[in-house]
Amino acid sequence: MDETTRKRTTKKAVCCPVVYGSIAFALGKKGDEFATHKWTLFVRGPSGEELSYFLAKVVFKLHPSFSQPIREVTEPPFEVSEKGWGEFEAAIRLHFKDPTERPVEVSHVVKLYDGVSPQLATRPVVSEVYDEVVFTEPYEDFYDALTSKKTATSPKGGHPLGEHFGRFDDAKDVEIMLKVSEYVPPA
Amino acid sequence: MGEVVSEDGRFPARSTALVPARKVEKRGGAAKRWEWIAFKNSARTDSLELFHWQKAGVEVVEYPYAAFNVRLERIEYTEEEYEKHLKDATWTMADTDHLMDLCYQLDLRWPVIVDRYLPVPSRPLEQLQARYYFVAHALHEARSTSVGDVAALGISSRSKHFDAQYEEKRRRQLHAAFCRTRAEEAEEKALRDELKAVELESRRLKKSAKQHADAQRAARAAQHGDVGHAAQQQQQRAQARAADAVARTEKATARRPVPGQPYLQSARLRIPDAPPGLSKGMLRKLALVLDELGVPQRPTPTELACDAYDALRRDIVTLLSLQKLANVKQAELAHLRKNLDDSAHAQRAHHHAAKPQAAAPAPSQPPQQQQPQQQQQQQQQQPPKLQGPYHQPAATKQAKPAASHKRKTPPQVTAAASHVPAADPQQQQQQQQQQHQHPAARSHKRARK
Numbered sequence: 001m002d003e004t005t006r007k008r009t010t011k012k013a014v015c016c017p018v019v020y021g022s023i024a025f026a027l028g029k030k031g032d033e034f035a036t037h038k039w040t041l042f043v044r045g046p047s048g049e050e051l052s053y054f055l056a057k058v059v060f061k062l063h064p065s066f067s068q069p070i071r072e073v074t075e076p077p078f079e080v081s082e083k084g085w086g087e088f089e090a091a092i093r094l095h096f097k098d099p100t101e102r103p104v105e106v107s108h109v110v111k112l113y114d115g116v117s118p119q120l121a122t123r124p125v126v127s128e129v130y131d132e133v134v135f136t137e138p139y140e141d142f143y144d145a146l147t148s149k150k151t152a153t154s155p156k157g158g159h160p161l162g163e164h165f166g167r168f169d170d171a172k173d174v175e176i177m178l179k180v181s182e183y184v185p186p187a
Numbered sequence: 188m189g190e191v192v193s194e195d196g197r198f199p200a201r202s203t204a205l206v207p208a209r210k211v212e213k214r215g216g217a218a219k220r221w222e223w224i225a226f227k228n229s230a231r232t233d234s235l236e237l238f239h240w241q242k243a244g245v246e247v248v249e250y251p252y253a254a255f256n257v258r259l260e261r262i263e264y265t266e267e268e269y270e271k272h273l274k275d276a277t278w279t280m281a282d283t284d285h286l287m288d289l290c291y292q293l294d295l296r297w298p299v300i301v302d303r304y305l306p307v308p309s310r311p312l313e314q315l316q317a318r319y320y321f322v323a324h325a326l327h328e329a330r331s332t333s334v335g336d337v338a339a340l341g342i343s344s345r346s347k348h349f350d351a352q353y354e355e356k357r358r359r360q361l362h363a364a365f366c367r368t369r370a371e372e373a374e375e376k377a378l379r380d381e382l383k384a385v386e387l388e389s390r391r392l393k394k395s396a397k398q399h400a401d402a403q404r405a406a407r408a409a410q411h412g413d414v415g416h417a418a419q420q421q422q423q424r425a426q427a428r429a430a431d432a433v434a435r436t437e438k439a440t441a442r443r444p445v446p447g448q449p450y451l452q453s454a455r456l457r458i459p460d461a462p463p464g465l466s467k468g469m470l471r472k473l474a475l476v477l478d479e480l481g482v483p484q485r486p487t488p489t490e491l492a493c494d495a496y497d498a499l500r501r502d503i504v505t506l507l508s509l510q511k512l513a514n515v516k517q518a519e520l521a522h523l524r525k526n527l528d529d530s531a532h533a534q535r536a537h538h539h540a541a542k543p544q545a546a547a548p549a550p551s552q553p554p555q556q557q558q559p560q561q562q563q564q565q566q567q568q569q570p571p572k573l574q575g576p577y578h579q580p581a582a583t584k585q586a587k588p589a590a591s592h593k594r595k596t597p598p599q600v601t602a603a604a605s606h607v608p609a610a611d612p613q614q615q616q617q618q619q620q621q622q623h624q625h626p627a628a629r630s631h632k633r634a635r636k
Binding site for chain 2: 013130138168169170178184
């Protein structure tokens with residue numbers, strides 16, 4: 001893309017909501033010493049929408065004991081599934097459609113255990129976090145791509161693990177904070 | 188207790204590995220064969236042949252553990268050398284010989300040496316050690332042998348200046364610590380805790396004494412007729428300080444986003460490790476207030492939630508700064524009142540002497556001192572001009588009772604606000620005048636105090 005012809009928008013910021021996290025199923029008797037769980041590390045849209053409207057690729061950095069610990073996923077769904085026996089902290093790097101936007105890295109601990117035992121194969125351990133990527137004054141074409149996300153369709157039939165994913169809503173938090181702020185006099 | 192250690196306090200590393208290098212086999216491979224093999228220990232003088240299990244196919248040239256058979260070098264010296272380097276008023280040559288002999292024989296095992304040491308004035312362990320190290324070092328230096336020999340002599344740079352007195356004290360203390368009973372240990376801990384508490388208290392007192400001194404200085408300035416000016420200055424300074432604190436907070440929370448560097452919304456929830464202008468105590472209080480108000484630890488980081496969270500934190504910091512300021516003012520005010528009271532008392536005595544009949548109180552004016560609360564309310568309703576905008580939220584705050592929420596309003600807010608306006612000098616002068624007019628009311632007020 002020709003940098004000289006591109007223009008940045010002014011005084012505009014776009015928030016792109018994402019959810020990243022892990023979901024782990026205990027393998028029980030089917031597993032062995034080195035594969036007690038099957039887990040998936042993912043970056044998804046909060047309500048199942050596709051993220052390729054602003055994500056170019058996602059790089060998952062797994063524990064060095066996995067073969068090829070650095071996995072690049074260039075197409076949705078942005079996720080990595082593996083079998084393993086231990087929890088570890090994975091790094092997730094988000095690369096954006098506009099290469100001039102610097103990648104953002106987050107870290108996430110792949111949780112396999114939630115303190116409940118025995119672990120049932122039907123009740124996975126889900127550990128996920130809601131966040132938003134904020135682009136400050138993006139280039140105009142990228143801004144258009146970001147804001148036309150309403151047309152971004154969710155994949156047909158939803159995610160195969162969709163039933164286990166949480167819903168995220170800020171209404172309750174905002175309500176608490178607004179209520180509380182009444183008791184703190186504004187400056 | 189022999190010190191066969193190198194300069195850095197570690198055992199000297201060996202150039203060759205003691206265990207023959209072998210390949211790490213994959214788990215679950217075929218079992219390895221072991222053989223019952225005869226071996227000779229090169230450290231032995233009798234060339235005794237013993238057997239041990241050894242992995243098949245591993246060629247071992249020398250018995251690896253022979254390397255551990257380290258002997259101390261015998262320290263020997265001629266009579267001349269003794270005269271020249273080793274003379275000591277408390278030691279004879281025969282005793283020294285005997286000690287060196289024992290050290291060699293027993294490989295510097297000091298508890299045994301001290302047990303076997305025969306000469307008549309029996310000496311404590313530290314003296315024997317001191318003598319040995321002194322002799323070894325002195326000879327080593329005199330002969331200037333190579334550094335490699337130091338370990339063989341059982342000495343190192345650490346034993347060069349062996350402090351027998353210090354060692355003796357150390358050993359005694361260790362022994363005492365070892366012999367302590369549980370009760371003694373508990374007592375010591377209690378004492379330590381007490382000391383900590385006292386130190387904390389003294390620090391607190393020092394701090395409050397400083398505040399006290401500040402307030403007194405202000406009061407003294409007020410007494411010297413410069414009432415308006417001094418108080419005004421103080422007030423302005425305090426206001427500037429409060430405004431500063433708020434401004435700093437705003438700066439701390441508002442970092443400019445940079446185009447081309449997208450950030451995560453959740454980053455706005457975190458407070459940077461070293462926020463400029465926010466003390467640790469303030470941050471702790473902020474966290475406490477947030478927690479007490481039931482705000483979630485990590486609100487779902489949408490734009491709206493983050494904005495609300497930011498605004499809330501800013502307001503809390505402002506409130507806390509103002510509270511702190513109000514407390515200082517309150518202390519100041521108390522001192523001013525007291526001083527005024529005293530001076531008024533003196534003046535009243537003077538007036539009484541001059542004109543016995545004082546003016547009667549005006550009937551239209553409510554007797555202020557008899558109704559302290561009323562006085563305070565009046566002050567709130569008519570804020571003096573010098574007041575900044577700060578009292579306003581607190582005042583409106585009082586007008587707006589906690590309606591929809593179960594939690595109580597922090598009580599300090601209203602209390603503090605009611606005291607701040609009273610620091611105005613005009614009002615104080617007015618008050619002073621009224622005090623001249625109301626001898627009876629004054630005595631009532633004193634009783635209140």
